[in-house]
Amino acid sequence: MGWKNVLKWSEVTPQALFLNRRQIIAGAGALVATPALARNEWSVEETPNSFEEITGYNNFYEFGYGKEDPAAYAGALTTDPWSVEIGGMVDKPGSYDLADVLKGQTIEERIYRFRCVEAWSMVVPWHGFELSGLLNRVGVQPGAKFVAFETLLRPEEMPGQQGGSFPWPYVEGLRLDEAMHPLTILATGLYDQPMPKQNGAPLRLVVPWKYGFKSIKSIVKITLTDKMPPTTWNILQSNEYGFYANVNPQVDHPRWSQATERPIGGGLFGGRKDTLMFNGYGDHVASLYAGQDLAVDY
Ligand SMILES: Nc1nc2c(c(=O)[nH]1)N[C@H]1C(S)=C(S)[C@@H](COP(=O)(O)O)O[C@H]1N2
Numbered sequence: 001m002g003w004k005n006v007l008k009w010s011e012v013t014p015q016a017l018f019l020n021r022r023q024i025i026a027g028a029g030a031l032v033a034t035p036a037l038a039r040n041e042w043s044v045e046e047t048p049n050s051f052e053e054i055t056g057y058n059n060f061y062e063f064g065y066g067k068e069d070p071a072a073y074a075g076a077l078t079t080d081p082w083s084v085e086i087g088g089m090v091d092k093p094g095s096y097d098l099a100d101v102l103k104g105q106t107i108e109e110r111i112y113r114f115r116c117v118e119a120w121s122m123v124v125p126w127h128g129f130e131l132s133g134l135l136n137r138v139g140v141q142p143g144a145k146f147v148a149f150e151t152l153l154r155p156e157e158m159p160g161q162q163g164g165s166f167p168w169p170y171v172e173g174l175r176l177d178e179a180m181h182p183l184t185i186l187a188t189g190l191y192d193q194p195m196p197k198q199n200g201a202p203l204r205l206v207v208p209w210k211y212g213f214k215s216i217k218s219i220v221k222i223t224l225t226d227k228m229p230p231t232t233w234n235i236l237q238s239n240e241y242g243f244y245a246n247v248n249p250q251v252d253h254p255r256w257s258q259a260t261e262r263p264i265g266g267g268l269f270g271g272r273k274d275t276l277m278f279n280g281y282g283d284h285v286a287s288l289y290a291g292q293d294l295a296v297d298y
């Protein structure tokens with residue numbers, strides 16, 4: 001895969017202009033060296049999915065099981081005011097309101113591949129900041145080994161949380177070195193807009209080398225701990241969904257292959273493409289798993 005200079009989304013609006021211009025520039029074979037380009041070593045050069053695709057085809061079970069349910073029902077979610085409880089093994093625990101969470105963090109554009117465990121994929125131009133920035137600010141204490149995350153629990157506004165067998169709230173976790181990796185971001189928006197509610201407003205995790213279910217939405221709690229935290233899909237189906245959930249074309253889901261994926265927006269004849277180890281981010285993250293058997297630690 002290529003890590004090249006890419007157009008910075010925020011430098012060109014609107015969306016159509018961005019895409020046109022990008023295609024024109026790419027077609028002219030001059031993707032580098034114009035003033036509209038900015039070096040962003042973490043972004044991929046692929047063309048992002050459309051805003052409509054990214055906000056119209058979602059998994060957010062708090063609003064239902066259908067891919068169109070989040071877009072239909074997430075509008076009712078109150079995301080302002082919002083606060084995040086940060087605790088556990090940190091120097092400065094407390095309830096941080098959103099503005100305080102963002103204080104001092106640099107919001108960047110990150111165009112990332114996104115690969116769901118269900119074998120569909122997108123390319124998303126997120127806005128966000130490195131999770132490490134927040135963790136460093138609150139002070140991770142020695143001995144902390146994992147970071148646990150929790151989504152809002154509010155059945156009045158999240159109809160999917162009313163009844164059913166799902167163990168709400170949705171919870172996720174990362175090992176501390178994964179959480180501190182520069183690719184791991186807390187996303188605050190996409191396509192230069194505040195995070196749409198169906199995508200996990202106002203603040204959601206994005207870990208691009210892992211299956212999408214790790215990227216927990218609408219976060220209200222972050223806890224540093226010395227124990228591997230429980231994670232929702234692992235609780236529900238531990239033989240199918242592990243803690244690590246690294247994108248891995250060589251380790252199949254028990255019920256389907258992970259060797260290929262269906263790019264959303266590829267059209268009826270768009271075809272499938274090969275899934276890449278660590279979703280193509282292996283150069284950056286493979287070393288985190290040196291010595292681990294990823295068929296065991298799936
Ligand atoms: N709280 C919460 N976070 C969640 C989910 C969810 O149902 N609830 N679904 C996960 C799954 S399975 C995927 S693929 C992604 C989807 O993110 P997107 O809708 O922004 O593409 O969100 C993840 N985060």
Ligand SMILES: [Mo]
Nearest residue numbers: 116117212213
């Ligand atoms: Mo997913």
